[in-house]
Structures are given as C-alpha cells and as structure tokens.
Amino acid sequence: MAVKNGAYFDFIVIGGGTAGNIVAARLAENPHARILVVEAGIGTSKDNEEIRTPGLAMDIRGSKYDWAYKTTMIKRDDYERIEKPNTRGKALGGSSSLNYFSWVPGSKGTFDMWEEYGGKEWTWEPLVPYLRKSVTYHDDAGLYAPELKNIGAGGPIPIAHAELMPEMKPFRELLTKAWKSTGEPVSENIFDGTMRGLVHSVNTIYKGRRSGSFLAVADKPNITIFPESPEYRAAKAANDGLDPFCPYGQPHFELDFIPLFGSAFQWHFPHPNKGSYMTIMVDLVRPVSEGGEVTLNSSDPLQQANINLNYFNNDLDIIAMREGIRFSYDVLKNGEGFKDIVEDEYPWDMPLHDDEAMKRTVLDRSQTSFHPCGTARLAKSIEEGVVNPSLQVHGIKNLRVIDASVIPVIPDCRIQNSVYMVAEKGADAIKRDHADLYH
Known part of the structure; x- marks a missing residue:
C-alpha cells in the first residue's frame, strides 16, 4: 500500500x-x-x-x-x-x-x-x-x-x-500406556501454571x-x-x-513425539523406505549456559550482525540433554506397549551407554528450536x-x-x-x- x-x-x-x-x-x-x-x-x-x-x-x-x-x-x-x-x-x-x-x-x-x-x-x-x-x-x-x-x-x-486422526489412535494409546508405565503423569491442562506430563x-x-x-x-x-x-x-x-x-539472541525438557507419514518431514536425513516410524525431539528449554550475543559485524548497517546462540557453553546443558535423550529411549524401548513394537533405530544407533560418545552426539546433532x-x-x-x-x-x-x-x-x-x-x-x-x- x-x-x-x-x-x-x-x-x-x-x-x-x-x-x-x-x-x-x-x-x-x-x-x-x-x-x-x-x-x-x-x-x-x-x-x-x-x-x-x-x-x-x-x-x-x-x-x-x-x-x-x-x-x-x-x-x-x-x-x-x-x-x-x-x-x-x-x-x-x-x-x-x-x-x-x-x-x-x-x-x-x-x-x-x-x-x-x-x-x-x-x-x-x-x-x-x-x-x-x-x-x-x-x-x-x-x-x-x-x-x-x-x-x-x-x-x-x-x-x-491438534486434530485426532483416527488412523493414529493405536499410536496415541500405546504412547500413553508407555508414558504412564514410567510413573509420569498425563495432563489435559498445562495452562494454569504447572507444565508437567504427557499432553x-x-x-x-x-x-x-x-x-x-x-x-x-x-x-x-x-x-x-x-x-x-x-x-x-x-x-x-x-x-x-x-x-x-x-x-536478536536465543534459548527440564519438552519431548515431542511425532508420527510421520511418507515424505511429510525431511530435514537432514532421508526417511526410511518402508514401514511406520516416528521422530522424537528432546528440547532443552531451561539452559544454564550464559545467554548468546549479537554484535556488529562492521559499520555497514547492511551487513548481517554476528549472532552467537552460545548453546552448550556449560557442560551441564550437555548432561541435561543427554539424560533427556536417555529418558525418551526408556519410554519407547522399556515402556509398556511401545517396547513390543519398536524394532529399530534410523539412521543410526544412539550410543546411550557411552557418556563421551553421547556428548559428541549432542554437540553434532542438536538443532535450534528457534525462539530467540x-x-x-x-x-x-x-x-x-x-x-x-x-x-x-x-x-x-x-x-x-x-x-x-x-x-x-x-x-x-x-x-x-x-x-x-x-x-x-x-x-x-x-x-x-x-x-x-x-x-
């Protein structure tokens, strides 16, 4: 206009x-x-x-x-x-x-x-x-x-x-059963100041x-x-x-369990050629690393500034993310219901029992969830x-x-x-x- x-x-x-x-x-x-x-x-x-x-x-x-x-x-x-x-x-x-x-x-x-x-x-x-x-x-x-x-x-x-798709009902029921078997709560309401549980x-x-x-x-x-x-x-x-x-700069856990169809989601890795699969995202939403920074790159206002998100500057964040990943595996591989249907990992196995390998995995594979x-x-x-x-x-x-x-x-x-x-x-x-x- x-x-x-x-x-x-x-x-x-x-x-x-x-x-x-x-x-x-x-x-x-x-x-x-x-x-x-x-x-x-x-x-x-x-x-x-x-x-x-x-x-x-x-x-x-x-x-x-x-x-x-x-x-x-x-x-x-x-x-x-x-x-x-x-x-x-x-x-x-x-x-x-x-x-x-x-x-x-x-x-x-x-x-x-x-x-x-x-x-x-x-x-x-x-x-x-x-x-x-x-x-x-x-x-x-x-x-x-x-x-x-x-x-x-x-x-x-x-x-x-989110729409409750009928074909995903077995997935929802198995996930809920596995989650409850870990002793964690299920919640309908996270809007009154307490956020905990499967929702x-x-x-x-x-x-x-x-x-x-x-x-x-x-x-x-x-x-x-x-x-x-x-x-x-x-x-x-x-x-x-x-x-x-x-x-501007950027960011205890949020776990997102996402059932996927066909080519609905392709980011860094191709999807498996056959079968049903899911992606789990483990979000560290309360990091203890010091905040990131935005600094001038030059005196030219058309030059993009330097943006440093400063993720994992504190090793405690790596440990927290590592344990969040292990918890998600526990839900899916040991939880009632899911443990009987999870057949394999893709595209590679997670080195769950090696702290040093897990540290490198966290550093190499983590992505931003945005929200600076x-x-x-x-x-x-x-x-x-x-x-x-x-x-x-x-x-x-x-x-x-x-x-x-x-x-x-x-x-x-x-x-x-x-x-x-x-x-x-x-x-x-x-x-x-x-x-x-x-x-």
Whole structure:
C-alpha cells in the first residue's frame, strides 16, 4: 500500500510481526486512531497458501518468507558450529507466519522470576489475562475439559487441539500406556501454571489453516500496512539482492513425539523406505549456559550482525540433554506397549551407554528450536536493561520495544504465547499514556 506524502499517523509500528500486529490491532480499537505498520516482507500473509497451509511449514523454511540468519550455534574451546538458516519470519505476521504452531503458556515459577526485572506486574498472576487475550480456543467436537475454554475467548487468533486422526489412535494409546508405565503423569491442562506430563498439543491451527497475527490486522480501515517498503527494496538491491538486516539472541525438557507419514518431514536425513516410524525431539528449554550475543559485524548497517546462540557453553546443558535423550529411549524401548513394537533405530544407533560418545552426539546433532529472545531486556534501570516496565526504551521519549527481545528470563517452553502476551500488555501501556484517545 502506498503511503502518501504528508500522511499523518498517531502511531507507527515498525515490524508487522507476531507482536507488532497485535499492538496495531489493539490501538485500532479506537476507530479515530491512525496506525501505520511498516513491514519488510509481504503484506498478504492472510491470503498466501504457502503460509496458511500447515503442511507446508517445513517447505517455507529458508524461503523468501524467511530471514534465514546465519548463526553460530555452538562456540566452545573444544568445539564450534556455524549454521544457516536460523528461521525468522519475513512476512506480515513475522514468525507466527512460519513457526510450528505450538501454543504453550509456560510455568508460573519462571514468570515469577520476572519480578526482579519488571516488578510485580510482570509476574504470573497479573500476566495470565494477557497470555489468554489474543486467542479464542475452539473445541468444536467437545472432546476436552470444559474449563479449557478459559485459555482464550474473544481474541482474534483461533487455536485448537491438534486434530485426532483416527488412523493414529493405536499410536496415541500405546504412547500413553508407555508414558504412564514410567510413573509420569498425563495432563489435559498445562495452562494454569504447572507444565508437567504427557499432553495433547494446542496449536495455532484451526480448521486446517494457520492462525497468525496477520489475522488481527485484517480489514481494519484505520490500519495502513506498508509492506516491502521502497527503503527495504533499495537496501536489498544494494546488498547484491540479499536480505540485509537481522534479529536478536536465543534459548527440564519438552519431548515431542511425532508420527510421520511418507515424505511429510525431511530435514537432514532421508526417511526410511518402508514401514511406520516416528521422530522424537528432546528440547532443552531451561539452559544454564550464559545467554548468546549479537554484535556488529562492521559499520555497514547492511551487513548481517554476528549472532552467537552460545548453546552448550556449560557442560551441564550437555548432561541435561543427554539424560533427556536417555529418558525418551526408556519410554519407547522399556515402556509398556511401545517396547513390543519398536524394532529399530534410523539412521543410526544412539550410543546411550557411552557418556563421551553421547556428548559428541549432542554437540553434532542438536538443532535450534528457534525462539530467540532477550536482547532488549526488560529492566528497572538503564544499567540493567533496555526497556522499563512500560516497555519504553530507557532515556528515549515516545519509543517502545514490544516483542520477544524484552523477555528477561526465557520461558520454559516455545515462546509464541509469551510474545502475544508481551504485545497485549504493551498495547495497554500505550493506551494508558494516551488517555485522549483511549478512555
């Protein structure tokens, strides 16, 4: 959309990402407020089949909708890995247009740790309404506990449990039996501050379509979307056609049990030629290694910054990941039900009983689950962080940062829900400061 010279806006949102669109949509609740959203990527995510089709999520990784940042994953005295891409969404909706859909709130204990940085208002109880404000939960078939409707009602983003495919019922039953046999709980509700147990995932998918923050700004007459701006196109042309800019730093376990069909998922290894198989992902969501860093690569703003995720800088993270892998094997190879049907490993056997070999395996085979955050940290003073509890940049008037970069302590889960929460709370902070527009 062209923006006319001399056009006037009450608010300018730089970046129509997961958080930016929610902020814009909330500010647009006053029909007289004029909001401009500037986005480097496409502005048509709502009608883009590649983005809206969940089954294509892996295909658009590394595509024109992805910033695809080159990152140092691991940098130790004895080991280093540099990889590309580190996916971040470059389209209206940001990473909510490219992510893998998980809707998880995190734990009360972790959010209560935010008090040190933002005060009581940034702890679990006051944040719960914001964690639930952006979404509407759907259980059209009435399969789940009625109280789950409380996790979202009236928000612009529809969410639902992953579809229960009838042909996967034997898999679900065997997995549940194996899990229970280890003494671990099964849970229907991880949304009240305690996250433990085997749970059926809630996703930002509804009726077979991806839900992203682009839905929040659709059909809002007082929001102007300015996608693929001429300034961005000029910067890209000056950088030999390559995307010139870059994001922020990054991240007890999450285990994902994924039954796979045919060629639905191909990443680093080809799928087996025959038979049924599954992939297990062990996620370390509370690392103890020091945070990563983003540093300038040169004085040229078109040069991508240096991004070091700093994974496994502390050996305790390697040990934690090793034990998480061993636990997953215990569930599947010794758990009741599954132990009778697991026949083999692919593409190679895991060296479960050799600590040194497991260390190398963790270093060689680990991948990022994305979700970088925390480089413009929330803090009470300029000496400790970038933004104050109202998300205003310390020392600068009328500038706020409202996105994943303000997160002071990484939530113990995928952070999509947390980013929406930050956006909702940030939008309310703006409204409080503009009582002339928001009564």
